Amino acid sequence: xxxxxxxxxxxxxxxxxxxxxxxxxxxxxxxxxxxxxxxxxxxxxxxxxxxxxxxxxxxxxxxxxxxxxxxxxxxxxxxxxxxxxxxxxxxxxxxxxxxxxxxxxxxxxxxxxxxxxxxxxxxxxxxxxxxxxxxxxxxxxxxxxxxxxxxxxxxxxxxxxxxxxxxxxxxxxxxxxxxxxxxxxxxxxxxxxxxxxxxxxxxxxxxxxxxxxxxxxxxxxxxxxxxxxxxxxxxxxxxxxxxxxxxxxxxxxxxxxxxxxxxxxxxxxxxxxxxxxxxxxxxxxxxxxxxxxxxxxxxxxxxxxxxxxxxxxxxxxxxxxxxxxxxxxxxxxxxxxxxxxxxxxxxxxxxxxxxxxxxxxxxxxxxxxxxxxxxxxxxxxxxxxxxxxxxxxxxxxxxxxxxxxxxxxxx
Amino acid sequence: xxxxxxxxxxxxxxxxxxxxxxxxxxxxxxxxxxxxxxxxxxxxxxxxxxxxxxxxxxxxxxxxxxxxxxxxxxxxxxxxxxxxxxxxxxxxxxxxxxxxxxxxxxxxxxxxxxxxxxxxxxxxxxxxxxxxxxxxxxxxxxxxxxxxxxxxxxxxxxxxxxxxxxxxxxxxxxxxxxxxxxxxxxxxxxxxxxxxxxxxxxxxxxxxxxxxxxxxxxxxxxxxxxxxxxxxxxxxxxxxxxxxxxxxxxxxxxxxxxxxxxxxxxxxxx
Amino acid sequence: xxxxxxxxxxxxxxxxxxxxxxxxxxxxxxxxxxxxxxxxxxxxxxxxxxxxxxxxxxxxxxxxxxxxxxxxxxxxxxxxxxxxxxxxxxxxxxxxxxxxxxxxxxxxxxxxxxxxxxxxxxxxxxxxxxxxxxxxxxxxxxxxxxxxxxxxxxxxxxxxxxxxxxxxxxxxxxxxxx
Numbered sequence: 046x047x048x049x050x051x052x053x054x055x056x057x058x059x060x061x062x063x064x065x066x067x068x069x070x071x072x073x074x075x076x077x078x079x080x081x082x083x084x085x086x087x088x089x090x091x092x093x094x095x096x097x098x099x100x101x102x103x104x105x106x107x108x109x110x111x112x113x114x115x116x117x118x119x120x121x122x123x124x125x126x127x128x129x130x131x132x133x134x135x136x137x138x139x140x141x142x143x144x145x146x147x148x149x150x151x152x153x154x155x156x157x158x159x160x161x162x163x164x165x166x167x168x169x170x171x172x173x174x175x176x177x178x179x180x181x182x183x184x185x186x187x188x189x190x191x192x193x194x195x196x197x198x199x200x201x202x203x204x205x206x207x208x209x210x211x212x213x214x215x216x217x218x219x220x221x222x223x224x225x226x227x228x229x230x231x232x233x234x235x236x237x238x239x240x241x242x243x244x245x246x247x248x249x250x251x252x253x254x255x256x257x258x259x260x261x262x263x264x265x266x267x268x269x270x271x272x273x274x275x276x277x278x279x280x281x282x283x284x285x286x287x288x289x290x291x292x293x294x295x296x297x298x299x300x301x302x303x304x305x306x307x308x309x310x311x312x313x314x315x316x317x318x319x320x321x322x323x324x325x326x327x328x329x330x331x332x333x334x335x336x337x338x339x340x341x342x343x344x345x346x347x348x349x350x351x352x353x354x355x356x357x358x359x360x361x362x363x364x365x366x367x368x369x370x371x372x373x374x375x376x377x378x379x380x381x382x383x384x385x386x387x388x389x390x391x392x393x394x395x396x397x398x399x400x401x402x403x404x405x406x407x408x409x410x411x412x413x414x415x416x417x418x419x420x421x422x423x424x425x426x427x428x429x430x431x432x433x434x435x436x437x438x439x440x441x442x443x444x445x446x447x448x449x450x451x452x453x454x455x456x
Numbered sequence: 457x458x459x460x461x462x463x464x465x466x467x468x469x470x471x472x473x474x475x476x477x478x479x480x481x482x483x484x485x486x487x488x489x490x491x492x493x494x495x496x497x498x499x500x501x502x503x504x505x506x507x508x509x510x511x512x513x514x515x516x517x518x519x520x521x522x523x524x525x526x527x528x529x530x531x532x533x534x535x536x537x538x539x540x541x542x543x544x545x546x547x548x549x550x551x552x553x554x555x556x557x558x559x560x561x562x563x564x565x566x567x568x569x570x571x572x573x574x575x576x577x578x579x580x581x582x583x584x585x586x587x588x589x590x591x592x593x594x595x596x597x598x599x600x601x602x603x604x605x606x607x608x609x610x611x612x613x614x615x616x617x618x619x620x621x622x623x624x625x626x627x628x629x630x631x632x633x634x635x636x637x638x639x640x641x642x643x644x645x646x647x648x649x650x651x652x653x654x655x656x657x658x659x660x661x662x663x664x665x666x667x668x669x670x671x672x673x674x675x676x677x678x679x680x681x682x683x684x685x686x687x688x689x690x691x692x693x694x695x696x697x698x699x700x701x702x703x704x705x706x707x708x709x710x711x712x713x714x715x716x717x718x719x720x721x722x723x724x725x726x
Numbered sequence: 727x728x729x730x731x732x733x734x735x736x737x738x739x740x741x742x743x744x745x746x747x748x749x750x751x752x753x754x755x756x757x758x759x760x761x762x763x764x765x766x767x768x769x770x771x772x773x774x775x776x777x778x779x780x781x782x783x784x785x786x787x788x789x790x791x792x793x794x795x796x797x798x799x800x801x802x803x804x805x806x807x808x809x810x811x812x813x814x815x816x817x818x819x820x821x822x823x824x825x826x827x828x829x830x831x832x833x834x835x836x837x838x839x840x841x842x843x844x845x846x847x848x849x850x851x852x853x854x855x856x857x858x859x860x861x862x863x864x865x866x867x868x869x870x871x872x873x874x875x876x877x878x879x880x881x882x883x884x885x886x887x888x889x890x891x892x893x894x895x896x897x898x899x900x901x902x903x904x
Contacts, residue, residue, distance in 0.1 A: 048569040052597075054556075054645070057551075057647070057648075059635040059639070059647075060635055088738035117634075119635075120631065126615075128634055129764055130630075131613070137610065137636050182742070189739055192740075195658075195740065199743075225610070227710070300673065381644065382641075509781070533858050534858060536853045537850075544823045545788075545823065560857065561856060561857060579849070579851075589857070592855070592857030614776075617775035625779070625780075630776055630779075636869035659783060663783060675790060679862070
């Protein structure tokens, strides 16, 4: 086996850095949505401070989820073919339907959550802004208790659909890889599940970071209960995610299947940095310890220590998930299908599908998030501050009559 | 649908608002129906099914053919004329291969050395010293035109398909260049053409075989290691080989059911 | 249950839903209308692909003519070639595809056929490589040329062998006929 050989057509990596970014971004979408759903569906009250932020972040990332794909396609102008003539024997054909379904669901969810605010803004603003809000409100200014109660129920239903929806959106991405028998590094039924859990990890980690940054910018205190709850979630999901990732590799190694001849060297040589150093040690072991300290010694920790620990752990986990995507997408193409040799892939900084393009694609959702936040604020909502009632506060809307907060309820 | 629109143009002034809305709904519903059932309605008027034919061959009927390919690795001398011919015939871009030839050298210690410089296009030269070859052979490779082809399965837009003669083709006017088929092919037979930006692969020289010629690689082979035939023809030599000889396919465990068959494959060949 | 009851009891409070649903249905309609226009007519004719592509694939130009095509103009060499041991090697292998030389349909001359005059061409097939099957005429170059004074010259092979019919003493006309 010391003589390497690549199939002549295997000299090139066809799925570039862009295809690493695509599952990374949809993962953030799915993960952020799960957090918002935990609040909206499961009434986890501690997550309230990030409930709206999670929704907006999910929406902002979803808006740009197709961008890396479009940048990668040889013929982006034909991209609509995937919806015009979806070949349903292909896993990829589901993309148009799943993506649009999820975009619709998320748009409706954001719209319903913000409807009271939109109407409030439509009433108080002037000019173009007023027109914008009026259009967003679809010209209906009904904020009667009955309408709000209905809205709230619908939000819950949509969020409940959104959880399997998020699983579908991201499980589908995992399936794209997991269902290719030609590639032993991809072909495993575990792939969608691994993708899903790492998606939740990246989503929660992203929210911890964005939430802390937002609070810093706004000069407001960080809600420690919320932060601790997210850190606990993060710890749970990262443990599951990393266990699954390891399980897949241990099984392959233990089975000593034919493909281990190529996957073994792949992990220990070609991917030694991005797999062993980044994905396993820096990205998993260290945050695992940090989050363990945070979870188990939570009440002994100073606020600032808690903030820093969760921030660092989240940052490392974001890197872990990115390196995991890299190791899957690029790792699966680094070895030739001859199983006899490896090629090399180093994205250039300035090429069409290079590092700069990836960075821009990753920054764009944050810009969009900033813009959306200007129109639909994630933190100060007029519906909460002006008339002192938030229809999304909790799930106690048994009848339309009791949609006003009870005295002494959480505010 | 067009007829309905024509009717509206004839007498627009006679229609009240209600009628107009009604008509509009009808048109919209009709259009939606057309959209949902694109092929049936589009071809409904043509009662006779068209049969695609190459120019000057009015008798060609693709239902009468089922092609198969046999590669006898015991005969291959590794001259690479087939690779060269393929590139010239199909205008294959440099650095990519619709067909290629691999050289296998096995030492007495069972170490396997495989190479394919430029896909074997310029032939092979004496190999590096120090490797003690106890047996060696050449293996020409190409698209296996699998019956259960993973590449056509995964094409999201229906740009890759199998013709009735069993040839797997790519429609370069619909291909979006996503590269999923390239990933799905276990044989490395597909690539993304850097010029057209679409997926490309061996077509068994579809433009030649439908005109009664042999694929360029088969015609170029000086030793008859590459054979192309039609299993629907009684006296076809390839059909006879498939019926009488012990044949193998590449990576049979993938269950892709190739229709490109091999004679004399060694265990090291993947 | 409450949700549906509420929705139907008080239509007044569900006005915004109806508007949203109307927008969604409108978008769906728009999509199907656009789709109907953009879909190629032959899509789905024979299977889930654009039917016209089959004929397009068939219409691609043939560059390598049939083996026998050369005989039409170069009858003498063809005869020599066919009677010699290189008969299974098509002319267009060592020269080039007919498409660079002659347009059959228009009957037009396009350009000269390249002629390779180096031993490299011969060695492509006859070099003594261990992977080459036994029984095929293989040449150990050093051994084969040990008594030849011009062994280093690229065209050394053609001093003794006529490529169209390489067996020594079995040679027809060397030059091409016009």
